[in-house]
Amino acid sequence: MATQLAIDVRKLEKNFGTVKALNGLDLQVETGTICGFLGPNGSGKTTTIRILLGLLRSSGGSAKLLGGDPWNDAVELHRKIAYVAGDVTLWPNLTGGQAIDIICELRGDRDKKRIDEFLQIFDLDPSKKARSYSKGNRQKVGLVATFASRAELFILDEPTSGLDPLMEAVFTDCVSQLSDEGRTVLLSSHIFAEVEKLCDTVTIIRDGRTVESGALSKLRHLQRSTITVSLEGNAKKLAEVKGIQDLQTENGRTSFSVDPDSLSDALAALAPLGPRELVSTPPSLEELFLRHYSTHGQSELKAGEQHG
Amino acid sequence: MVSETSVRIAAAQLVGNRSRYTTLSGFWMLVWFIVRRNWLRMLVWLVVLAGMIPLVIDSQRELFPTQAAREAYAQVANTPAVAAMTGLPYAAATLGGILNIKLWMTEAVALAFAVIFLVTRNGRAEEENGRTEFLRSTKLGRHAYSLANWAVFGAFSTVVGLACAALAISQGLPPDGSLLMGASFAAVALVFIGVVAIVGQLCQTSRAANGLASIVVAIAYLIRATADVKAKNDQPLWIAWLSPIGWGQQARSFAENLWWPILLCLGVAILLCIIALRLESHRDLGAGMLPARKGRKSFGAFGRTQLGLTLRLQRGPIIGWAIGILVFAAFFGGVATAMVDLLGGNTPVVGVFAGHSGNLLDGLLSYFVMTTAMIVAAFALQVASAIGTEESTGRIEIQLSGAISRIRWAANRLIVPAVISLILLALGGFVLGATFGSVTGIHGQDPKFAAYSTSFWPSVLLVIAVTMFLIAFIPRFASALTWAFYGVVVLLSLLGNLFKLPSWLVENTPFTTVSKLNANLNVAPLVVLSIIAIVLLTCGLLRFKMRDTKSA
Numbered sequence: 001m002a003t004q005l006a007i008d009v010r011k012l013e014k015n016f017g018t019v020k021a022l023n024g025l026d027l028q029v030e031t032g033t034i035c036g037f038l039g040p041n042g043s044g045k046t047t048t049i050r051i052l053l054g055l056l057r058s059s060g061g062s063a064k065l066l067g068g069d070p071w072n073d074a075v076e077l078h079r080k081i082a083y084v085a086g087d088v089t090l091w092p093n094l095t096g097g098q099a100i101d102i103i104c105e106l107r108g109d110r111d112k113k114r115i116d117e118f119l120q121i122f123d124l125d126p127s128k129k130a131r132s133y134s135k136g137n138r139q140k141v142g143l144v145a146t147f148a149s150r151a152e153l154f155i156l157d158e159p160t161s162g163l164d165p166l167m168e169a170v171f172t173d174c175v176s177q178l179s180d181e182g183r184t185v186l187l188s189s190h191i192f193a194e195v196e197k198l199c200d201t202v203t204i205i206r207d208g209r210t211v212e213s214g215a216l217s218k219l220r221h222l223q224r225s226t227i228t229v230s231l232e233g234n235a236k237k238l239a240e241v242k243g244i245q246d247l248q249t250e251n252g253r254t255s256f257s258v259d260p261d262s263l264s265d266a267l268a269a270l271a272p273l274g275p276r277e278l279v280s281t282p283p284s285l286e287e288l289f290l291r292h293y294s295t296h297g298q299s300e301l302k303a304g305e306q307h308g
Numbered sequence: 309m310v311s312e313t314s315v316r317i318a319a320a321q322l323v324g325n326r327s328r329y330t331t332l333s334g335f336w337m338l339v340w341f342i343v344r345r346n347w348l349r350m351l352v353w354l355v356v357l358a359g360m361i362p363l364v365i366d367s368q369r370e371l372f373p374t375q376a377a378r379e380a381y382a383q384v385a386n387t388p389a390v391a392a393m394t395g396l397p398y399a400a401a402t403l404g405g406i407l408n409i410k411l412w413m414t415e416a417v418a419l420a421f422a423v424i425f426l427v428t429r430n431g432r433a434e435e436e437n438g439r440t441e442f443l444r445s446t447k448l449g450r451h452a453y454s455l456a457n458w459a460v461f462g463a464f465s466t467v468v469g470l471a472c473a474a475l476a477i478s479q480g481l482p483p484d485g486s487l488l489m490g491a492s493f494a495a496v497a498l499v500f501i502g503v504v505a506i507v508g509q510l511c512q513t514s515r516a517a518n519g520l521a522s523i524v525v526a527i528a529y530l531i532r533a534t535a536d537v538k539a540k541n542d543q544p545l546w547i548a549w550l551s552p553i554g555w556g557q558q559a560r561s562f563a564e565n566l567w568w569p570i571l572l573c574l575g576v577a578i579l580l581c582i583i584a585l586r587l588e589s590h591r592d593l594g595a596g597m598l599p600a601r602k603g604r605k606s607f608g609a610f611g612r613t614q615l616g617l618t619l620r621l622q623r624g625p626i627i628g629w630a631i632g633i634l635v636f637a638a639f640f641g642g643v644a645t646a647m648v649d650l651l652g653g654n655t656p657v658v659g660v661f662a663g664h665s666g667n668l669l670d671g672l673l674s675y676f677v678m679t680t681a682m683i684v685a686a687f688a689l690q691v692a693s694a695i696g697t698e699e700s701t702g703r704i705e706i707q708l709s710g711a712i713s714r715i716r717w718a719a720n721r722l723i724v725p726a727v728i729s730l731i732l733l734a735l736g737g738f739v740l741g742a743t744f745g746s747v748t749g750i751h752g753q754d755p756k757f758a759a760y761s762t763s764f765w766p767s768v769l770l771v772i773a774v775t776m777f778l779i780a781f782i783p784r785f786a787s788a789l790t791w792a793f794y795g796v797v798v799l800l801s802l803l804g805n806l807f808k809l810p811s812w813l814v815e816n817t818p819f820t821t822v823s824k825l826n827a828n829l830n831v832a833p834l835v836v837l838s839i840i841a842i843v844l845l846t847c848g849l850l851r852f853k854m855r856d857t858k859s860a
Contacts, residue, residue: 053709056856078711089702091621095603098611098620105612106710112606127602131513142706 097126404562502580641743737761
């Protein structure tokens with residue numbers, strides 16, 4: 001069971017007229033894990049999620065969700081799925097509490113006690129009309145309705161937009177809780193700290209295509225680490241070691257980057273130089289992410305923006 | 309303008325005359341700003357409101373070409389329905405008096421609503437969405453925006469009144485009566501500017517402000533309706549003096565031509581604005597004097613169902629349309645016999661109503677029931693269109709991500725207009741029959757009218773089916789296309805004969821194809837309408853199931 005895939009998307013395609021929004025996208029999420037779903041605006045994250053929810057029909061490739069077909073088995077699947085949009089739109093003349101009731105009732109697992117619990121956790125007044133809610137409060141309505149659910153799979157599309165830092169922390173706790181209970185989460189987000197803290201795996205997409213995916217730890221492994229060290233000996237000797245780049249010495253501190261395969265060579269070369277205070281910085285997700293954002297020209301970024 | 313204002317503020321501070329400039333500075337700039345943002349709306353209202361005057365004078369002159377015809381009309385003009393709806397008739401034997409009977413109430417009430425919506429749009433709505441805060445963070449006086457708002461629309465009311473007067477004079481009506489008639493429209497509007505000025509201070513949202521001000525209009529209307537129905541001769545009951553609309557009527561233009569009720573309106577309008585300014589000084593920006601209404605924290609068991617949700621979301625339209633439909637039905641029932649008497653001659657208009665039935669009264673009553681059914685269809689169209697609205701606002705996503713099929717979701721939103729329109733058809737027919745009976749003394753006709761009215765149900769279902777079909781196939785333009793379809797059908801059905809269009813077209817619209825009252829009921833058209841409706845509905849639902857959802 002542990003290796004069973006909750007989401008299994010292969011070579012997914014979606015065309016809007018002549019525009020290719022998705023162009024062979026792959027996304028696999030194992031049951032019980034949290035997967036970060038990253039990509040620039042307009043790269044196709046929301047389109048993918050809409051296909052998974054059976055709101056859009058794919059133009060090619062395959063998508064399986066909890067073993068079912070997201071389009072044909074939509075109604076059955078939705079009993080086991082909870083979803084929050086990045087911009088929760090509500091009925092202006094209903095209160096937040098009424099909207100939560102409707103969303104939970106539609107999913108079929110309305111639990112008054114859990115709703116009240118999460119209303120308190122997110123500090124939301126359910127008796128206000130939706131038209132008077134701020135962006136953050138509308139988002140809270142979606143989050144309360146979602147976390148109150150006992151669904152197997154949670155699909156969260158940039159769920160924390162508009163939340164204050166305090167509420168973001170609450171959100172992080174709630175998602176960790178889901179993970180502890182063995183539920184599966186697909187989290188689309190632009191907040192690296194959030195993804196880094198929560199996610200087991202990451203899938204990065206660009207222009208409707210998957211460009212990087214895997215366990216966060218493995219992805220890091222592929223990247224160069226930065227090492228900063230104070231040396232007694234002459235740092236210049238390090239330049240001869242294969243795999244060391246960006247060598248710099250400033251105020252007695254030497255820093256360089258090294259690829260994972262050359263790390264042992266680098267450490268062997270460091271030892272005779274009398275290292276003190278060695279700091280190794282793994283590549284941040286931000287660096288990883290930005291690398292994929294900026295490898296192509298800006299013009300291509302714009303091409304996909306219409307159909308995010 | 310900006311620099312001029314700043315110069316004046318600077319000058320004021322130099323001479324130490326601060327108080328005068330801090331509450332009103334920026335007034336003229338804002339007058340210009342409001343005019344610029346609203347000139348098109350004002351122009352449309354002006355053209356529509358003033359444009360009706362020559363049109364109605366013209367048609368009434370044609371209808372009552374001789375003094376004898378007007379004298380005859382004056383004898384029958386005063387029915388309870390006319391008194392209740394459009395005001396107690398007076399001077400009904402003059403063209404000016406007839407103009408007042410036909411149009412005064414429409415003009416006065418429409419202008420009142422116009423200024424209410426416009427003042428709220430530039431007052432409370434601006435404050436609600438935070439733009440006022442932005443403006444007030446500059447060197448803008450506390451009362452400048454409000455005063456500019458009231459002043460612009462006060463001037464607008466005056467212009468509308470003057471335009472109405474000028475057009476009436478140009479049509480050959482007496483100048484003194486015409487001017488007073490125009491002044492009475494403007495005067496009533498000015499009082500309601502005062503009302504909405506205060507309401508804008510009390511309510512926190514523009515919806516609440518428009519709602520509360522509309523209730524004040526409705527109460528004013530009902531008070532004067534009661535006074536006019538309970539009139540002695542051509543003088544209304546004293547309670548007419550409790551209603552601003554009543555004051556406007558009491559100017560009695562084209563009869564006694566009294567100017568002092570206009571002055572009364574002016575005085576009350578100024579008083580109300582002064583009170584509103586006081587209130588504005590005593591509250592925070594963005595806040596209302598009344599606490600914002602809290603809603604219920606959760607839904608009951610029925611409210612959580614799809615049917616319950618649809619009924620809750622459509623509660624306002626359902627109640628509003630139901631009242632409108634019943635009032636129209638009562639009005640139609642009340643005027644039918646009077647109209648038959650009027651139309652006694654052999655004019656083209658008679659042909660429109662009588663059709664082939666030859667019996668003018670039956671033809672006219674059928675025409676009225678059909679018109680009521682068309683209003684019911686407009687209601688059904690609006691409610692069914694909610695499917696498109698839910699989709700375009702993106703609210704459909706959160707619902708369809710629940711465990712509900714698209715067809716069930718859409719069906720729940722179609723059943724509500726379908727069933728309620730059946731009820732409204734029956735009720736409308738019943739009320740029409742009942743008022744017709746009470747005017748003519750032929751009682752016990754109500755069930756027959758109710759049954760006849762429900763024979764239009766397939767026509768209404770067809771309109772609902774077209775709505776669904778267009779939402780499914782052409783989502784982007786569905787709303788415009790559905791209303792266009794409805795508009796063409798209504799025009800063909802009501803006025804096709806007048807335009808001399810081919811009779812196979814005019815007599816076979818979804819509404820005219822239904823048999824006339826008291827004729828043998830022809831079932832075939834009803835079956836055909838139902839089949840077309842079912843086919844369109846099925847295609848629509850299947851397409852809706854198969855296509856991508858569209859959202860922002």
